[in-house]
Amino acid sequence: MRAIQYAAPSTVEDAVAILAEHGSDARMLAGGTDLIVQVREDARDTGVFVDAKKIPELMDLSVNADGSTTLGAAVPCHELYNNAQFAASYPAVVDAARIIGSTGIQGRASVGGNLCNSGPAGDTIPPLIVHSAVCNIAGPDGKRTVAVEDFCTAPGRNVLADGELLVSLTLPKPPAGSGSHYLRFIPRNEMDIAVVGAGASLVLDGESITAARISLGAVAPTPLFVQAAGDALIGLTADEDSFAVAADIARDAASPIDDMRGTIAHRKQLSYVLTQRALRGARAHAQGGSPTNGH
């Protein structure tokens, strides 16, 4: 590994100052499970590691007065599924947190880190999108917010400018009657990168769908928000026929590539199948059950 510098600021301001000073040579270090490995394997050239974990805002996990939740960018995955309130409100995010890497990875890896890594297959990104999460960004010019679906711009790239960091995510309070689910297809049952990932959220009024969001991972250069698939469900009954309609739209929206992890044909098929399964899971949640995170 190349020689690096390390800093552990205790305030967002200090972090911004260091990031601004070192420009593209500096990156925030949250769980490190991507960043350390990427620099070690020459997949990223970062000279200054700015540890996020001493900054209170980045380690914050709390419910706000309006019922929304603030998720600090460096909160590790294992804290999410051990937090009953968070798990009940944002099941799709927890579905993802439970399947990223191994138990040991989940002890360090964070949702914010996964988002900033901006991989097309990042497991937490479709769940954040279906929960309409918003990124809270701080930088030399102050703060700004960006919807998660607009955050990633290309594989490994995002809207963060030099000097900016992701402080936290705001997840709106889920409406009554809502449910969500995320699942991915991997050849093994754990320890893999999604060949395709699918997240769905539903808001039900009885059997009728009043709102829906669907997002796919690993089928485009960035995690894909398939707005049309969710919109098509509004007003329909939450049943297999409706889910098939959404799944068709999701499959058409997917524009995957052939790579070592999957083929175009398989990924198209999986986009359809996983959308259906994500919707079934979301329905189960909305109806008070819990979906099987089947593999």
Add this chain to the structure above:
Amino acid sequence: MATVHIPTPMREATNGAARVEIEGATVREVVAGLEASYPGLGGRLVEDGQLRPGLSAFVDGANVGRRLRTRLQPESELFFVEALGGG
């Protein structure tokens, strides 16, 4: 007389015979006998007085490796087989 089983690819030298009877008290003597009866055949089995690298001799079911001095019984059956490794 020992019975020698001739590997298929080498049967051209024995006019197609799959088995031949050769006199010899040791594997080495049988190989010499083979060469005498079927010129050129011995040379495919033995190089510089040693069994060719990668070959093993089996005498009456026992893998005697490259030990050409192995003694034979009058009714012995002799095979030449590629040596194996393993994981």
Add this chain to the structure above:
Amino acid sequence: MATEIQSGKVHVQTTINGESVDFLAEPRESLLEVLRDNLGLTGAKEGCNNGNCGACNVVMDGVLVNSCCVLSVEAAGASIETIEGVASPEGLHPLQQSFLENAALQCGVCTPGFIVAAKALLEENPDPTEYEVRWWLAGNLCRCTGYDKIVRAVLDAAERMRAEA
């Protein structure tokens, strides 16, 4: 106050297996490298160096981590438990005893990681199902045993520990 940017050799104070430990390390050195090469704690192994095999598992501030994915400097102020701290002066941990009795190791190179990971599991969930054991240990690769005897050993140890508790 501006934050110090550390480079070169950094002095790190930490706690390992209950004892206060100081070491000097470059920020690029991983916790795994420091444990093995600076501190002589070679029980944690490098199998992949990217978080995919679990052979380097240690517990850091109560959380199971892959020490190959932790920078040495991040250990400052932390409390770290390694395989070397699992047995007590009185004897082996029930998991270690169970691994021996259940023949749950072959080459043994993944064994420290499995035991550290399984100990973290049983501290969180003293009565896991077979599925929960397999799920928790999915990040620990073993190429020799086919996992069967490892899973049985963990369940066996859990039972013993519950009986003793």
Add this chain to the structure above:
Amino acid sequence: MAVDTRVGQTIKHHDEEYKVIGTRPIRHDGLEKVTGEARYGSDINLPGQLHGKVLRSPHAHARIVSIDTSRAEALDGVRAVITSAAFPDPGDKLTGGGEAPGLPLKFKSANMLARGKVHYHGHAIAAVAAANPHVAAEALKLIDVEYEVLDPVLEVWDAMKSDAPVIIEDLYTARADGTTAEEPSNVAAEMLYEVGDVDAGFAEADLVVDREFTFGVVHQGYIETHNATAHWLKDGHLHVWCSSQGAFTIRQELADLLDHPITKIHVVPMEIGGGFGGKTTAYLEPLAALLSRQTGHPIKMAMDRADVLKATGPTPGGYVRVKLGVTNDGMITAGYANLAFDAGGYPGSVVGAGCRCVFAPYNMPNAKVEGFDVVVNKPKTHAYRAPGATHAEFASETVVDEICRTLDIDPVEFRLKNSAKEGDWQLAMPPYPRIGHIECMEAARDSAQWQTPLETAPGKKRGRGIASGFWFNIGFTSSVTAKLNSDGSVTLLEGSTDIGGTRTSIAMQFAETLGISVEDVDPIVADTDSVGQTDVTGGSRVTFATGLAAHNAANDMKDQIVEGLADLWDVAADSISHADGTFSANGKSATVGEAAGLLEEEGVFPIGKNTVTPTREGGAFAVHIADVEVDEETGKVEVLRYTAVQDAGVAIYPPYVEGQMQGGVVQGVGWALNEEYVYDDDGHLLNASLLDYRMPTALDVPNIETIIVEVPNPGHPYGVRGVGEVPIVPPPAAMANAIHDATGVRMSHLPMSPARVQAALAAEA
């Protein structure tokens, strides 16, 4: 209460009762391994040690135009840089010893550091010694190599074409008849095995099934990466500490490659973190030695995982065709097979063994098998657990299943009817000695899994498959030296690297023979200066051959004790009897421990020793049953239940026989479903990590039920057969047959990955 590890049954076909053999002691090296104290190769650090790293080729096939190491040498902390020029000229010498003696040494030498040309992505180019691993890694980036990139040839079917680029310009096919081709090509060797009259056999057949199969490259996947530490002393003595399946093999290779006297080479086997055939040859040891000679310091080297996957010896991909003829009542009349395997960048694949295993479970009156060893631009392939047999028997056992389906014959009945048995001809080999395929098949038929109908589930595609497997057992040479201590305990020195508990299985045979408890034996894996010649740990040979040496050494010790007691008791040696560890004569008696005390006073310290090259190996059969569920929508295959049956001859150390079976099954399941090297068109290996080279996790497999069948090997005093390798052979075929049972689709490529299964299902629909 402890969980009973005796999950499986043992079915004995013999009447022997043993005191130690067949018991389940705690392994001697277990404590160190559960506490993290065991010392593996990378766990040692020597005073003054430097660290070595290897520069590897970014191209699959290229000519090296120039290498400039000057910038790397100038980097602070760098102490030496070597290229292939550091190796002596191998000339026309052949390799000695080891697993595949007789190959040109120049190939092995060029595989250590590329000589003029790179043959695969990851081929070693240069090595650096530096103050720490990070500086060494930085130095690699400062080595300037100019390449002339050439077209790669990646698959055997392309490499065998007459217009294929020839990778090794002076490689002439070694033909099966002992002659050599006149034009160079990528085919290093051809082989031909034949028994009976194949044409006549096929003419008698009512049904002929002829199928082709292809295979991806797979890796052994041991968790410990390769490592070596070397110290070249100024007087020429070379000390090497390494992780190898054979310390003596490494010594021989170092002597060959470095042209250095074997007496000056001392190899210390460290604990080894898995091997499975992949650690039977040197990669880093010669480099560490040369860097040490150049710097005067000990050099420690360790591969990272990407190095391991790119540049060690995976097992071949390739092609197998199997054609079987049968009568309508299910008797095999003839078989033909054609196998072409990747040798990788240099000659020497495991195709010969594959040829000889392809029809091994069956009595084949007429069979013909052709094999081709083909050089391609991939890493030099190597043995992996029953090398070649898994490919070969995946093909033949799939064809057998198809025949059973077509003729509507029960697959167990078919196999019993056609099973090879004692006295049947083996392909190009002497007739089978006593073997246990029938006994294994009967045990499988009677197993809980086979007797329990597959549970159906609505909307789920489930199926059951069965397959046989065979693998040889090799003898080679093993040595044991055992010292009787004055308290009656025994220090046992043996030379076999212990990968899976063999220290104990060897000690158990010693203890059984001498009549002492296994806890009184302290087995030690000794270095090359401390024990007699011992060949590689491989070919399922250690418990068989080194165990035989231990048995013989115990008898040698027994004879010495008897001689000593005869002197002491003033009786004739032949009047002293030995039973249950007690020597008696004329009303006097002494246990081994008492005898040791008595003899100590006389100044007698017996040392039992033996070096043995066994000649009657015990090949082993296995029969496996797999139940699977196929997700039709995704193509993913889940293993629901699995039973492995295997003839162990006699299971010396049953928990570790079961462990070998279970571990082999899971490796086989990984091979069946997901493991493969993924290359791009330019020959770059894309998935050189444990993230993307997908080995099974604990969550991917169920418990593996085991049934040990004991049909003793007549060639061993305790009936031992090799057990380590054959359990990897049946899983892919058993899984493929189960997938067919579930879906009606026949898979013809390994691995049967979700994308492939889904595509096959879509094509069928």
